[in-house]
Amino acid sequence: MKKIIFYRLPSGKSPVEEFLDSLSGKQAQKVAWVLELIEELDYLGNNYLKNLVNTDGILEVRVQLGKDIFRLLGFQDRRECIVITNGFQKKTQKTPRQKIRLAEERKRDYLKRRRKE
Numbered sequence: 001m002k003k004i005i006f007y008r009l010p011s012g013k014s015p016v017e018e019f020l021d022s023l024s025g026k027q028a029q030k031v032a033w034v035l036e037l038i039e040e041l042d043y044l045g046n047n048y049l050k051n052l053v054n055t056d057g058i059l060e061v062r063v064q065l066g067k068d069i070f071r072l073l074g075f076q077d078r079r080e081c082i083v084i085t086n087g088f089q090k091k092t093q094k095t096p097r098q099k100i101r102l103a104e105e106r107k108r109d110y111l112k113r114r115r116k117e
Helices: 015-021 025-040 097-116
Strands: 003-006 049-051 058-065 068-077 081-089
Touching: 003 025, 015 025, 015 081, 025 058, 025 068, 025 081, 058 097, 068 097, 081 097
Parallel strands: 003 081
Antiparallel strands: 049 058, 058 068, 068 081
């Protein structure tokens, strides 16, 4: 069983929570359902969770509700923990490079701050 946590800025704010708050009730409900699946199931295939190639270990959580497509990016910290760093509504075929770079930057920040604890 995995545990999903949301990345927090040094100020304590969570960009992921802010993204989820911007969604409609049904959209947020679908994202929460997919996150629960990831936490509870050992294997999901690429339908809901995918490793992005040519990145610094970034994972992509994939959510679709009708024509709306959402992505949450993050990384695996230790074996049982996934840290979600950012989310966005997908409007193009490829995941935007700037979103991946943001996830990689937040991963480095998270790991650096965790080492200091």
